[in-house]
Amino acid sequence: MxxxxxxxxxxxxxxxxxxxxxxxxxxxxxxxxxxxxxxxxxxxxxxxxxxxxxxxxxxxxxxxxxxxxxxxxxxTHLSKSDDPAVLLLPAMERLRDRLGETVSLYLRDGKDRLRIQAVQSNQAIRRVAQVGARLPLYVGASSKVLVAFATQEDQQELFQDPEWPDMSDPDAYLQMLEEIRERGYATSFEEREPGAAAVAVPIVNRSGVVAAALSVSGPVGRISTDTLHEFAPVLKEAAREMGMMI
Amino acid sequence: MxxxxxxxxxxxxxxxxxxxxxxxxxxxxxxxxxxxxxxxxxxxxxxxxxxxxxxxxxxxxxxxxxxxxxxxxxxTHLSKSDDPAVLLLPAMERLRDRLGETVSLYLRDGKDRLRIQAVQSNQAIRRVAQVGARLPLYVGASSKVLVAFATQEDQQELFQDPEWPDMSDPDAYLQMLEEIRERGYATSFEEREPGAAAVAVPIVNRSGVVAAALSVSGPVGRISTDTLHEFAPVLKEAAREMGMMI
DNA sequence: CCTAATGTTTCACCACATGAAACATGGTTA
DNA sequence: TAACCATGTTTCATGTGGTGAAACATTAGG
The missing domain is CATH 1.10.10.10 (Winged helix-like DNA-binding domain superfamily/Winged helix DNA-binding domain)
Structure with a gap:
């Protein structure tokens, strides 16, 4: 040893x-x-x-x-003051009211992501997101964002992990991450959950670090790929505001 | 050993x-x-x-x-379904709206009590109760309720604990507990906190067990001992309803 | 009645948790 | 600058105390 x-x-x-x-x-x-x-x-x-x-x-x-x-x-004794989950809640609610769909906030935690906050759409048919859920980093719009904006070493570590699925075309995947970094958002269409589509953007804190991912998701019946791209600028603006707060 | x-x-x-x-x-x-x-x-x-x-x-x-x-x-993975803190919140809010004072819910936990839920009075001058606070069992209206309705053995164990303050007059104390059991509520006036008064009642679940204590508290300027006794029946009715839910 | 699957307790062994002490680091004082 | 103090960190010999096999207890099911 x-x-x-x-x-x-x-x-x-x-x-x-x-x-x-x-x-x-x-x-x-x-x-x-x-x-x-x-x-x-x-x-x-x-x-x-x-x-x-x-x-x-x-x-x-x-x-x-x-x-x-x-x-x-x-x-109850977790320091609430700097907890993004409570700090960003009002802004998330405003975003939900504006777009009418479920809004989620994710944190990178090791080899997973964690949904630390969610406000549900109030439409009859909606995507219900459970706060506290631990989800994989290799699928979903928010995952793509969190991976795309991670450091090189971080990414390598993730890809080499035995849990990480074999990439059929590594170059295409890296290409996609590059694209996400360029345009500043990622989408997913029935990727992790059948019937669900999502857009996600990074939240950059005042230190310039990507601290979280913000996503809007809903049923594919209401959200086309076009809708996802229309949502993106709204999300980016909301994320920019949120970044100022953390 | x-x-x-x-x-x-x-x-x-x-x-x-x-x-x-x-x-x-x-x-x-x-x-x-x-x-x-x-x-x-x-x-x-x-x-x-x-x-x-x-x-x-x-x-x-x-x-x-x-x-x-x-x-x-x-x-977040605590089983929420049977958690009194969320289950009884709406009823507590109704009670707060009716009486206009801070309402708290306490659970007995070993040699202490735990404030597991609280809804604040919305008056300018109000008693602010912190959820998650661990408080002693030997002082305060809710403590009296939790002790009064504990089993004999439980009480003995508490009284023999080195933490328990010396009782100047044990008989008088036991007499008081008996009185609380009879009339179904306990009061305190500037007992644990100067300037604060409270009434508390037990919440009896469907199995007939005292599962929690419900209290209403506020500043002495607004709450006289008479007020406490006027609040009591309202609290008892609310507690009866809550007991049906847990 | 037997069987299988639980949870519980006992016990001998030696891995491993322990605390003293040495070391490293940064901040404060003179 | 050095001397000091209060942090956190690492090393290491010691023997306690954590470990897993196995025996035991209990309950449910066939």
Missing amino acids: EDRKLTVRAVERALDILMCFTRNSELGLTEIAGQIHLHKSTVHRLMTTLEERGFVIRDAATEKYRLGLKVWELS | EDRKLTVRAVERALDILMCFTRNSELGLTEIAGQIHLHKSTVHRLMTTLEERGFVIRDAATEKYRLGLKVWELS
Whole structure:
């Protein structure tokens, strides 16, 4: 072992267990043990610890574990002041009112993107976006934006990741990213979700860094590829304003 | 050591570190080490682990730690469906509109209570209640309710806790709890906070268990002890309705 | 009744978490 | 400039305490 670990294994495991609950809201002991490949007795001890500290609770009925009050308590103490999710909410609502479609805000987080805020279209047929969803970086308009404006090294790291799908034509893909950087927005048409289309633009903060991606999405019945391109300038203007705030 | 620990010390410590951020949103290494009485090198390793997993981040400017994205992500996956905080919000808003004062919802959590929801009075002078605040169980109208309707064993455990203040007259205190159970509400007048008065009632869920405490509070200038008793029946009716929902 | 799948506890082993101490860094003072 | 102090970081010997196999307990289902 050349580069010595300076982390604590038991804690890593406990945190991994907590993150399991982003995929399933209720989990049994063996279920968790299966997901993180540990012996159930080990998981049992970790769960006892998490439960004792209130980070998970046991459902009285199902006997399964779910996230506890402490998680919620912690989240209320996240520093709200500089949190884009609350800071940009009003601007997102205005954009939704203007375009009439669902508006989402994404943050790059490692090899994924995270939908940190969303305001839903109020039309009868609409795309419903779930806040907190973790989505892949290799598909969708917002992904393209986040990848296109990432650093070279960052991109290389992503592409080399085993999770990243094999590119049939790497040059064409890089060409597309270049195009996105040039015109300042990306589109997607039934790419991640059938029946959904989206436009996304980067939000550049005052330091000149791409801090997030802003997208507008809706059903293909209402949004043609033409519509996407019509939306783009409106989005860009909104993103520019938002960038001033963060 | 007679009763063997079946918890994991390193994990307990890591979780304790996380909870430190409910008191301070930004913390340095030695600061944390001081709070949980550990050597800074130990804390350093734990923090590296927490950071690697995204549960804390380092502020670029101050070099201090703050809670990370993962905490927020986890919190969005708390099962919202049966969460009283969102379920009872509309009813709380109606109550606020009716009485014109700040309405709070408390949950018992171990030796404390937790304000899990609050809607503020919209009068100029008002009591501002912070959601997520952890408060003691030995003072305040809501505390009295939560203690009064706790089980005998629970009460004993609380009273024997070293944190619990010495009771000058235990019999009088028990007498007061009995009175609260009889009339179904508790009051406080400049008890926890100078200048604030409150009434609180229990919320009994469909299983007949006291699941939470509902309180209305405001400045003493507007709320006399008489007002508190006038509010009580309104609160009780609201709590009855809320109880049906959880 | 047996079987299978849960969760729980015990226990011997030795990996690995631990804290002291040394080191590095930046900021403040004289 | 040096001396100082308060941060954070890394190293390392020590033995505690985390680990997983296995045994046990419990429940549900066939």
